Amino acid sequence: MRILSSGYFLSAFNALVFIFPTVIFYPVLATYPASIVLRGWGWRSLRSRLGPLGVLYPAIWGLGALTYLALILSFLEIFREGIWVALAAWVVYSILEASLYLRAAGKLRIRLLYASPVSLAGVSAIVASIVMIWGSSKFPSEIRYGDLTPLFFGGAACLVASALITAVAALQIRAEKPTGERELESLLVTLPRYSSAAATQSPQPTQPTARPKGALTAGTSRTALIGLEVVSRSDTLVCLKCGASAPIGAVNCPECGERFRKAASGLRCPVCEAPFSIAKPISAGHYVCGQCFSDIRVVRRAS
Numbered sequence: 001m002r003i004l005s006s007g008y009f010l011s012a013f014n015a016l017v018f019i020f021p022t023v024i025f026y027p028v029l030a031t032y033p034a035s036i037v038l039r040g041w042g043w044r045s046l047r048s049r050l051g052p053l054g055v056l057y058p059a060i061w062g063l064g065a066l067t068y069l070a071l072i073l074s075f076l077e078i079f080r081e082g083i084w085v086a087l088a089a090w091v092v093y094s095i096l097e098a099s100l101y102l103r104a105a106g107k108l109r110i111r112l113l114y115a116s117p118v119s120l121a122g123v124s125a126i127v128a129s130i131v132m133i134w135g136s137s138k139f140p141s142e143i144r145y146g147d148l149t150p151l152f153f154g155g156a157a158c159l160v161a162s163a164l165i166t167a168v169a170a171l172q173i174r175a176e177k178p179t180g181e182r183e184l185e186s187l188l189v190t191l192p193r194y195s196s197a198a199a200t201q202s203p204q205p206t207q208p209t210a211r212p213k214g215a216l217t218a219g220t221s222r223t224a225l226i227g228l229e230v231v232s233r234s235d236t237l238v239c240l241k242c243g244a245s246a247p248i249g250a251v252n253c254p255e256c257g258e259r260f261r262k263a264a265s266g267l268r269c270p271v272c273e274a275p276f277s278i279a280k281p282i283s284a285g286h287y288v289c290g291q292c293f294s295d296i297r298v299v300r301r302a303s
């Protein structure tokens, strides 16, 4: 999640404006919108993984833009009271953002993000300071914090810390990998006819009669998109009904007489030909056949 991370690194820089207001005020005017765009974009790309809170990313953009515009108007003295609009928008923004941090921390299991809402302490301290000094100084060129300096700088430090924590945490967010179940499902949907290793060794003639009735026809031009690779080959079948074992190739269970599973078409275990639907996912792209317990890996190939 480079986008989210870079948004928060920028945000850490922006928060320094509260400590060095005159020095970096103009650079921050330039980088703040970029930071908002990146942050909103980062949250957008995570939206499907955050549950109901995933819909909040437009609010990040909207409130960020509102904060910025109101600040500019206030600064240019076009709308001096804009500062209050900006502060209000900033508070709401920060609360929404903190809820995203917590949601992402839980959902994506990035513990560091539990520390990110320290931003709320920073926002509270800074808003309180501005409310108290407003009127006694001209924003931002003649800001004098006086007795409030520790509160104000402490708040700014919280903001910088929160942004840095979030930026580092965002780097730990990996692109979503489909879990075993879902991956298998999508393979079966897109490749209904593809039949594992047997087919890769000798491409089956694609006579229409060979196709299962009603199956989607992938056509000969679409060659194998995936393959099943045997990681470790078992030499024993285990009866699904009674648990007795038999050598690979046995047709019936020697104990109970149950027929071993064999799929005529579709994805199947390269070792025992059991339908791949009884394989158990053990990690992304990695399965164990439910009948012979061979280790099988799903490999993608260029089409």
Ligand SMILES: [Zn+2]
Binding pocket: 239, 240, 241, 242, 243, 244, 253, 254, 255, 256, 257, 258
């Ligand atoms: Zn049996």
Ligand SMILES: [Zn+2]
Binding pocket: 269, 270, 271, 272, 273, 274, 289, 290, 291, 292, 293, 294
């Ligand atoms: Zn098998």
